[in-house]
Amino acid sequence: MSHKKILLNFERNGTSHTLESYLKRGGYQTIAEKIPALSPAEVLEEVKKSAIRGRGGAGFPAGIKWSFLPKDNDKPVYLICNGDEGEPGTFKDRVILEENPHMLIEGMILASYAIRAKHAYIYIRGEYGFALERVKAAVKEAYETGYLGKPLKGTDFVCEITVHKGAGAYVVGDETGLMNSIEGKKGQTRNKPPFPAIEGLYKCPTIINNVETLASVPWIIANGGDAYHKIGTEKSSGTKLLSVSGHVRKPGVYEVELGYSFMDFLNNEAGGIIDGKKLKAVIPGGSSTPVLKPEDIKDMTIDYESITAAGSSLGSGAVIVIAEGTCMVKLLEILTHFYQHESCGQCTPCREGTGWLHRIVRRIEEGNGKMEDLDLLTSITKHIAFHTICPLGDAACGPVDSFVKKFRKEFEEHIKQGGCPYSGKFVRFQEKV
Numbered sequence: 001m002s003h004k005k006i007l008l009n010f011e012r013n014g015t016s017h018t019l020e021s022y023l024k025r026g027g028y029q030t031i032a033e034k035i036p037a038l039s040p041a042e043v044l045e046e047v048k049k050s051a052i053r054g055r056g057g058a059g060f061p062a063g064i065k066w067s068f069l070p071k072d073n074d075k076p077v078y079l080i081c082n083g084d085e086g087e088p089g090t091f092k093d094r095v096i097l098e099e100n101p102h103m104l105i106e107g108m109i110l111a112s113y114a115i116r117a118k119h120a121y122i123y124i125r126g127e128y129g130f131a132l133e134r135v136k137a138a139v140k141e142a143y144e145t146g147y148l149g150k151p152l153k154g155t156d157f158v159c160e161i162t163v164h165k166g167a168g169a170y171v172v173g174d175e176t177g178l179m180n181s182i183e184g185k186k187g188q189t190r191n192k193p194p195f196p197a198i199e200g201l202y203k204c205p206t207i208i209n210n211v212e213t214l215a216s217v218p219w220i221i222a223n224g225g226d227a228y229h230k231i232g233t234e235k236s237s238g239t240k241l242l243s244v245s246g247h248v249r250k251p252g253v254y255e256v257e258l259g260y261s262f263m264d265f266l267n268n269e270a271g272g273i274i275d276g277k278k279l280k281a282v283i284p285g286g287s288s289t290p291v292l293k294p295e296d297i298k299d300m301t302i303d304y305e306s307i308t309a310a311g312s313s314l315g316s317g318a319v320i321v322i323a324e325g326t327c328m329v330k331l332l333e334i335l336t337h338f339y340q341h342e343s344c345g346q347c348t349p350c351r352e353g354t355g356w357l358h359r360i361v362r363r364i365e366e367g368n369g370k371m372e373d374l375d376l377l378t379s380i381t382k383h384i385a386f387h388t389i390c391p392l393g394d395a396a397c398g399p400v401d402s403f404v405k406k407f408r409k410e411f412e413e414h415i416k417q418g419g420c421p422y423s424g425k426f427v428r429f430q431e432k433v
C-alpha cells in the first residue's frame with residue numbers, strides 16, 4: 001500500500017535538512033500565506049479539528065492540550081518541543097531532527113503563534129549530537145531569513161527558539177523533569193498538579209509537545225484540520241512514524257497512515273522476519289508497552305484503539321520485533337535493568353521496586369529462580385504502578401506483567417531446568433540484506 005507522506009515527503013539525499021531544500025518543497029508557506037489571514041484562535045481551531053493526538057506516547061489530543069492554557073493569564077507562556085527521545089526502540093524523531101528540521105521549526109512557529117508563546121525551546125537528548133548540530137544550523141538559518149526573531153508577516157508576533165541539549169536521562173522524557181532540566185535543576189519530575197499548562201517552565205503556563213506532533217502542524221495549517229482528520233481512522237487521525245527494530249529484514253523509520261494492517265506492515269514495509277524464522281513476539285510501542293504474541297496481532301491495525309484492544313499500546317511507535325529462538329527471560333532482564341538504572345530515586349516504590357524486579361528476573365535467567373518468584377514479580381508491579389510521581393514506575397511494570405503472563409511457560413522452564421534453555425544468550429540474529 002502506498003501511504004500519504006506528511007513528515008517524510010522528501011528524498012533522503014543528504015540535503016533535505018537545508019533551508020534551500022525545504023523552501024523548494026513548499027516549506028514556510030504557512031508563515032507567508034496563512035498566518036497573515038489567521039488569528040491565533042483560528043490556528044488553534046484547525047489543530048483541534050485535525051484531532052491529532054500527541055505522538056510522544058500518551059496520545060492526548062494536541063489541540064485540546066493547547067486550550068488548557070489559562071485565559072486570563074498575565075505571565076509569559078512557553079512552548080517546549082520534547083526531543084528527548086529515550087524510550088528503548090524509539091528513533092523516529094531523530095529522522096525529523098536530522099533530515100527535516102525546518103518542518104519542525106515551522107510547526108513550532110505556528111504553535112507559538114496559536115498559544116502566544118513568549119519563547120520556545122527544542123530539547124534534544126544528549127546522545128543525539130548530530131541531530132543537535134542539524135537543528136542548531138536550521139534555527140540559525142531561520143533567524144537569518146527572518147522566520148525567527150522578527151514579526152511574522154501581517155502580525156506583531158515574534159517567535160524565538162532556543163535549542164537545549166539534554167544530559168542523558170530517560171526520566172527527562174517526562175514533561176516536568178524536562179522543564180527542571182531546562183531550568184538548570186536536576187532532571188527529576190515534579191508532583192502534579194499543578195500541570196504544566198498552568199504552572200510549567202519557570203512557574204509559567206507551558207505547552208510541551210513531541211517533535212512528530214509539532215512537525216505535523218504545518219501540513220495541518222496548509223491543508224486544513226478537516227483534511228488531516230480524513231487521513232487514518234476516525235479516532236486515530238493522520239500518519240504515524242514507526243521506528244522498527246529487532247529481527248526484521250528492513251529495520252528503519254517508516255511513515256504510515258493510521259489504521260494500516262500491522263501484519264501487512266511487518267511483511268511488506270519491514271520486509272518480514274529475517275532468516276525465514278517465525279515471529280515469536282512484538283513490542284508495538286516502545287519497551288514500556290506490553291509485549292504481544294502473534295495471535296494477538298493477526299487482525300491488529302496500527303492505531304491507538306486497535307493496539308489497545310490487542311492488549312498493548314501504540315506508545316511512541318517503536319516496533320520491536322522478536323523472532324523464534326529469542327530468550328524472553330533474557331530480554332526481560334535487559335529491560336528491567338534499563339528501568340532500574342533510569343529510576344531517579346525520588347519515590348520508594350520505583351527506586352526499590354525496579355531493583356527488585358531486575359534482581360528477580362536475573363536470578364531466574366541464571367537458574368536460581370523459584371516458582372514463587374513469578375507471582376512475586378506481579379505482586380511487586382502492583383505496588384509500583386500508579387503509586388509513583390512519574391510514569392517511569394508504570395513503564396517498568398508493563399513489560400514484566402506481560403512477559404510473565406504471555407511467556408510463563410518459558411519462565412517456568414528456566415526455573416525447572418535450573419538455567420536458560422537458550423544458553424543464557426539474547427539471540428541477535430544477523431542477516432545481510
Ligand code: SF4
Binds near residue numbers: 344346391
Ligand atoms: S517514578 Fe521513578 S523515575 Fe519517576 S519520579 Fe518516581 S523514582 Fe523517579
